[in-house]
Amino acid sequence: MSLLDVRDLSVVFQRRGERPFTAVDKVSFTVEPGQTVGLVGESGCGKSVTSLAIMGLLPKRGNKVTGEVLFEGTDLLKLRPDDMRDRRGREISMIFQDPLSSLNPVIPIGIQVAEVLERHQGRDRKQALRESRELLDAVGIPDPQRRLTEYPHQISGGMRQRALIAIALACKPRLLIADEPTTALDVTIQAQILTLLKQLVDETGTALVMITHDLGVVAGLCDTVNVLYGGKVVERERRHELFAHARHPYTHGLLNSVPRLDSPRGERLHAIRGSVADNIPWVEGCAFAPRCDNVVDACLEGPPPLEPTATGGDLRCNNPVSEEVAVR
Amino acid sequence: MSDPTTQAGTPAPRSGDDKPRPGMSERSIGVLGDRKKARLDELARASAADRGGVSLVRDAARRLRRNPVAIIGAAIVGLFVLVAIFAPLIAPHDPVQRFDELTKNLTVDTIPGASGEFPLGSDPLGRDFLSRMIYGARQTLFVGVLATLIGLALGVLIGAIAGAFGGWVDVVLMRLTDVMLALPSLLLAITLVAMASRSSQWTVIFAVAIVSVPIFARLLRGSMLAQRESDHVLAARALGVKERNIVLRHMLPNSLTAVIVQATLTFAVAILDAAALSFLGLGDPDINRAEWGLMLGVDGQRYFEVRPELAYYPALAIIVVALGFTLLGEAMREAIDPKNRR
Ligand SMILES: Nc1ncnc2c1ncn2[C@@H]1O[C@H](COP(=O)(O)OP(=O)(O)OP(=O)(O)O)[C@@H](O)[C@H]1O
Ligand code: SF4
Ligand SMILES: [Mg+2]
Numbered sequence: 001m002s003l004l005d006v007r008d009l010s011v012v013f014q015r016r017g018e019r020p021f022t023a024v025d026k027v028s029f030t031v032e033p034g035q036t037v038g039l040v041g042e043s044g045c046g047k048s049v050t051s052l053a054i055m056g057l058l059p060k061r062g063n064k065v066t067g068e069v070l071f072e073g074t075d076l077l078k079l080r081p082d083d084m085r086d087r088r089g090r091e092i093s094m095i096f097q098d099p100l101s102s103l104n105p106v107i108p109i110g111i112q113v114a115e116v117l118e119r120h121q122g123r124d125r126k127q128a129l130r131e132s133r134e135l136l137d138a139v140g141i142p143d144p145q146r147r148l149t150e151y152p153h154q155i156s157g158g159m160r161q162r163a164l165i166a167i168a169l170a171c172k173p174r175l176l177i178a179d180e181p182t183t184a185l186d187v188t189i190q191a192q193i194l195t196l197l198k199q200l201v202d203e204t205g206t207a208l209v210m211i212t213h214d215l216g217v218v219a220g221l222c223d224t225v226n227v228l229y230g231g232k233v234v235e236r237e238r239r240h241e242l243f244a245h246a247r248h249p250y251t252h253g254l255l256n257s258v259p260r261l262d263s264p265r266g267e268r269l270h271a272i273r274g275s276v277a278d279n280i281p282w283v284e285g286c287a288f289a290p291r292c293d294n295v296v297d298a299c300l301e302g303p304p305p306l307e308p309t310a311t312g313g314d315l316r317c318n319n320p321v322s323e324e325v326a327v328r
Numbered sequence: 329m330s331d332p333t334t335q336a337g338t339p340a341p342r343s344g345d346d347k348p349r350p351g352m353s354e355r356s357i358g359v360l361g362d363r364k365k366a367r368l369d370e371l372a373r374a375s376a377a378d379r380g381g382v383s384l385v386r387d388a389a390r391r392l393r394r395n396p397v398a399i400i401g402a403a404i405v406g407l408f409v410l411v412a413i414f415a416p417l418i419a420p421h422d423p424v425q426r427f428d429e430l431t432k433n434l435t436v437d438t439i440p441g442a443s444g445e446f447p448l449g450s451d452p453l454g455r456d457f458l459s460r461m462i463y464g465a466r467q468t469l470f471v472g473v474l475a476t477l478i479g480l481a482l483g484v485l486i487g488a489i490a491g492a493f494g495g496w497v498d499v500v501l502m503r504l505t506d507v508m509l510a511l512p513s514l515l516l517a518i519t520l521v522a523m524a525s526r527s528s529q530w531t532v533i534f535a536v537a538i539v540s541v542p543i544f545a546r547l548l549r550g551s552m553l554a555q556r557e558s559d560h561v562l563a564a565r566a567l568g569v570k571e572r573n574i575v576l577r578h579m580l581p582n583s584l585t586a587v588i589v590q591a592t593l594t595f596a597v598a599i600l601d602a603a604a605l606s607f608l609g610l611g612d613p614d615i616n617r618a619e620w621g622l623m624l625g626v627d628g629q630r631y632f633e634v635r636p637e638l639a640y641y642p643a644l645a646i647i648v649v650a651l652g653f654t655l656l657g658e659a660m661r662e663a664i665d666p667k668n669r670r
Binding site: 055057085086087088089090093094096098101102103104105106107115116119120153164167168 | 387558559560562563564565566567568569570577578581582
């Protein structure tokens with residue numbers, strides 16, 4: 001049994017007087033225990049909404065979530081709010097993009113770590129603070145004793161994200177969802193945080209869902225990669241397959257727009273034409289069609305199905321990039 | 329935003345074989361003797377206590393100290409509070425005693441002016457005007473503080489309930505405050521005082537408090553609702569924090585600063601309103617009580633032609649003190665604004 005099995009997850013936002021908007025459209029993917037899975041795609045493709053739906057953190061009103069989110073066989077979407085609350089932070093944790101605003105500004109860092117331990121592990125304050133110091137130390141925060149009493153605005157961005165990681169992993173959850181955890185950080189700090197995350201999930205056996213728009217992040221981290229476009233999974237591959245020969249024109253475009261050390265001199269980077277705003281609705285055809293170089297007639301006659309590939313992945317495309325072209 | 333010193337201190341990530349270690353100091357001073365280690369730990373703890381305590385409040389306080397407007401406001405407020413507290417020590421005379429040397433010179437159109445023993449002269453009843461002014465600070469502080477505190481307590485209660493529960497509770501409470509806000513504050517106070525069977529300083533305090541309730545309630549509710557949508561509340565939810573603690577540990581404390589600043593501003597309004605009520609004759613009927621609004625309204629008005637100082641001094645005192653609280657409040661509002669945080 002997979003640790004997390006997301007089946008046909010859809011999120012439709014419906015505001016009064018507005019047309020319903022499908023932000024996540026029948027997304028399915030699985031995460032095995034200890035595995036690292038990437039969710040990749042441009043801004044607005046539904047990555048954050050997917051993760052919030054899994055966590056049960058979408059606003060109570062104004063949206064409709066359908067499908068199944070099986071966590072060790074239990075459908076999280078059907079749990080009572082109290083039961084789900086008991087699991088959050090203990091079995092499934094999440095870290096967000098902006099480390100400063102994710103921390104409570106009026107509570108010292110150490111207390112914020114300690115409170116999770118008190119909440120889920122029934123520790124008393126003294127014991128929790130001791131463990132909190134060890135946790136801060138384990139995520140590489142120098143002088144953790146001092147940090148216990150410092151407030152979020154007093155420490156650097158990189159350290160705040162480390163503190164958030166410590167908080168998220170305090171109860172040794174089986175699954176960690178990281179929503180663009182490095183986007184708000186300096187490039188040098190980004191690499192450190194990613195290395196730290198990888199090291200910690202490896203040590204603790206925590207499975208990781210890595211949400212990012214940056215294929216560079218995926219390259220060093222993920223076992224499997226799900227590429228999202230317009231709320232749907234368009235390609236799923238194991239990491240090496242994906243980087244070796246991405247078949248979907250969108251993935252292909254993403255890869256070609258990343259600079260590579262081994263590309264021939266003088267070769268130009270290719271940006272994908274247009275922007276996400278150029279989508280067409282999936283019911284009409286392939287949402288990527290207006291930006292696609294490979295578009296064929298079938299692409300405008302309805303949504304292409306997600307079909308298994310020879311390499312063990314899945315692909316949603318009528319006219320994929322051929323293998324020879326894909327290998328650069 | 330980021331602090332360069334701490335940034336530089338962030339170490340490179342440790343490799344996998346580097347198991348968690350108990351404390352930084354243990355590795356870096358492994359060659360030292362135990363006594364030296366203990367001494368170092370002690371120093372580290374001391375510096376932690378030193379630096380660690382710089383809370384948001386202290387951070388704001390530091391910015392306040394650099395702001396001349398805040399300093400002027402604080403100086404006025406500080407002086408006023410000191411005078412109020414130490415009135416019995418500062419005042420040269422008993423504020424209610426009628427002095428023969430003053431009363432014997434009182435006529436329909438003369439009130440004795442400054443003389444050696446009575447620096448501001450007499451009031452219409454032959455009492456020492458300076459001492460009454462000094463005791464007036466006390467009465468004004470008393471009325472202002474109580475009115476503000478009562479308004480704050482009720483307002484915070486209503487605002488917190490509305491912000492925490494939302495839904496129909498919020499709707500009902502906010503309609504209620506809408507009604508209160510729609511009434512002109514002084515008019516509401518006048519009505520309240522008129523409704524009370526006999527006026528006393530308590531009707532004034534309560535009237536002024538009631539007027540400030542909707543302001544506090546609205547302010548707190550608004551900032552609690554904003555907090556509800558904030559990232560750290562979402563992050564707390566992602567950790568399974570219970571709703572009660574989301575309200576008490578996240579939403580409420582992060583909303584209070586705005587309310588506290590408002591309290592300073594409300595204090596200014598409170599003493600102005602209280603003075604206005606006294607001026608209109610709706611204040612405390614006790615003729616012995618020295619109160620600036622009363623002094624201005626009754627004596628100042630009646631004897632303005634005879635001795636205008638009787639109006640000038642209380643009016644000036646009210647204006648300066650209200651200004652002091654307003655300056656301080658505005659400076660505080662600026663200081664706690666996160667946009668100004670380093
Ligand atoms: N509460 C909401 N109400 C209505 N629409 C929403 C809401 N939240 C998100 N959306 C919409 O859902 C779509 C997907 O948003 P989402 O935040 O998941 O994007 P994302 O892939 O995380 O992008 P980014 O890289 O910018 O974080 C967007 O078009 C967004 O406008
Ligand atoms: S289905 Fe058609 S339009 Fe869509 S990506 Fe494939 S080729 Fe391009
Ligand atoms: Mg997002």
